[in-house]
Amino acid sequence: MRLVFAPEISAAFFGGDPDNFNFPRYALDVSFLRLYENGKAVRTPQHLTWKARAPLPGEATFVSGNPSSTDRLLTVAQLETQRDLILPIGQLQRAELRGRLIEFSRRDAESRRIATDSLFGVENSFKALFGQQSALNSPSLMDAKRVEEAELRARVAADPALATRIGDPWSEISALQKVTADQFLRYRQLEAASGGNSELFDYAQILVRAARERTLPSSERLPAFADARLPLLEKQLLDAAPVDPALEQLELEFWLLKTREYLTADDPVTRLLLGRESPEALSQALVAGSRLGDPAVRKALWDGGEAAVAASDDPMIRYALKIDAEARAVRKAWETQVSAPTEAAAARIASARFAVYGDKVYPDATFSLRLSYGKVAGWTWRGREVPPTTTLAGLYERATGAEPFRVADRWLAARDRMNLDAVLNFVTTNDIVGGNSGSPVISAKGEVLGAAFDGNIHSLGGDYGYDAILNRTVVVSTAGATEALRHVYGADALVRELGVR
Structure with a gap:
């Protein structure tokens, strides 16, 4: 091609x-x-x-x-969590990061060139999610969702056999929103958005996790490291791509600053991430000392597996190793207490929709x-x-x-x-x-x-x-x-x- x-x-x-x-x-x-x-x-x-x-x-x-x-099958309770918690947190961070990237790009022509892709990505995401937030703030959309949900629940309740099979997944999901709210910030900062947009941290985390996951049977690994996905992951990891240290430090520093701000300086996660360092000093040291911008270094660590990763003195690798156990624990808590029970309840709602409406409504995009x-x-x-x-x-x-x-x-x-x-x-x-x-x-x-x-x-x-x-x-x-x-x-x-x- x-x-x-x-x-x-x-x-x-x-x-x-x-x-x-x-x-x-x-x-x-x-x-x-x-x-x-x-x-x-x-x-x-x-x-x-x-x-x-x-x-x-x-x-x-x-x-x-x-x-x-798409998320057209979310319950009203889930939409309210999106509107009141998940979207606002992300938008606040994108807005500040956008400002930092704009200031970075104003230094000189080279800084502008370096920041172009990152700034485009942040601005595009910010505007896209602004549109989603506006939709959820619209009474007409939320009212329509409440009517749709009430109608489906009434149709299920009117069929005793269906009601017995489906139960009340809407109430289960509603109850899960408190668990979601309790865990969201920790999960977001340490796992879902870990490292911010730092390429060097992303390389380090992939290498650290791949070294461990590849020793397990494919079925027991984290999904990103299953055998079917490894060839593409390896290609993405080893492809030559420019890494700019100044932009890397900006991205990593911002993630550390926001984690400390949202979780507070006394949170065990914050203390794990920073120790006695400031976000500014730690990000500078990690980026300046890392050699992961070199594809040959990444390839040696990928091919060397657990032994090579454990022996590495690259500061970004050492840092990813240091926080990985806690990040995995946060991920496991989220999956077992939030995503797994939510998905199980959502599957029963989808089953109810099909039983009531058949093929008159199409499923979410996938x-x-x-x-x-x-x-x-x-x-x-x-x-x-x-x-x-x-x-x-x-x-x-x-x-x-x-x-x-x-x-x-x-x-x-x-x-x-x-x-x-x-x-x-x-x-x-x-x-x-x-x-x-x-x-x-x-x-x-x-x-x-x-x-x-x-x-x-x-x-x-x-x-x-x-x-x-x-x-x-x-x-x-x-x-x-x-x-x-x-x-x-x-x-x-x-x-x-x-x-x-």
Whole structure:
């Protein structure tokens, strides 16, 4: 598989964070790959047809892809915990980390380059979860969830045999929310989000745990270390990737600061993590002394197993070894007291839903292949009509010359050569979530009209439920992409390969 074409980031992510998860949108968020076999491009006689035309308002659209995950089957009690505890804690930390990364990126041009990916990831997550938080704060969504839950419970209660089989998993899950609240911060800081976003800590933890887990039968290991997953884990661990010490220290220091803040300085976990050190000094020492940025060092530890890891004097390895037993204990407590009983109760609720509704409702997304149907349509928000399409002309009108609304010089030079009325982005009512990015958007005739690359801000509540009035899929149009390929990038051969004459 080889990369054929990808635009510069100013085109792919035009509008940056302000436009992310919004519409109108003017992004050429596309790339093209070609498959090869025995050194020759693969011939695929059966394929969808690229159609470089504008979508029609109201036109039927289909999206084929693999939506990642949704939480539409959570109980009201679980949604309240998400709204009141889990999302706010994460958002507070993301907001502060975003500020630290912005300040880091302002040091100089190199710092800006180094921080770009991390800042993008934090800003993207912050905005996505802001949309989820907004949905859970909406009385209409929560009221609808309460009505749905009450109806299902009533239908179960009305069938004595079903009620005996199902029991009362809703009350069980409700009672588990106190246990969740009691354990969440410790579990988050020491296990689920341990090390923050530090690559060096992540390498160390993988090496320490892999050394132990690989001595066990596959069925007894932590899921990430099962035989089926080891090849990919090994590749990810050993792939060469740049590690910047200054950014590493920022990430590790922030995690230690937040752990001390949330758990308090007197908590045994905090004392284990810091000892008598400050977050600033400890993070500096761990990063400065570690050699795990070198793939050869990581490979030697991976191949050497328990003996090599135990003998290592790398400070990050020593640190991961020091805290691993407590982290595992926190993980085990969470799994046995929170996730396992929750999953068991949720399975009975799912069984009840199927018994009552059959195949009239579909299950949560799990990366399995799905086909979504919808149509090209805008929406109305707070009295303002949002049209379903944007054009190349709108891109130039939106451009200010300053980031993130700056177009590349080649785009400025190509302006007079393009059809400025060509549709660049459009929206549809298709029900998609994260994981669908890159999915083809297809007409009823099997024509590719574009590629899904985002949703509007309202669609972020799609994690909990779909709102046909407001939720929209954001699409790069084949019409606008073809214009850009021809007149901005001179990719005429690629255009011909796509079948456009």
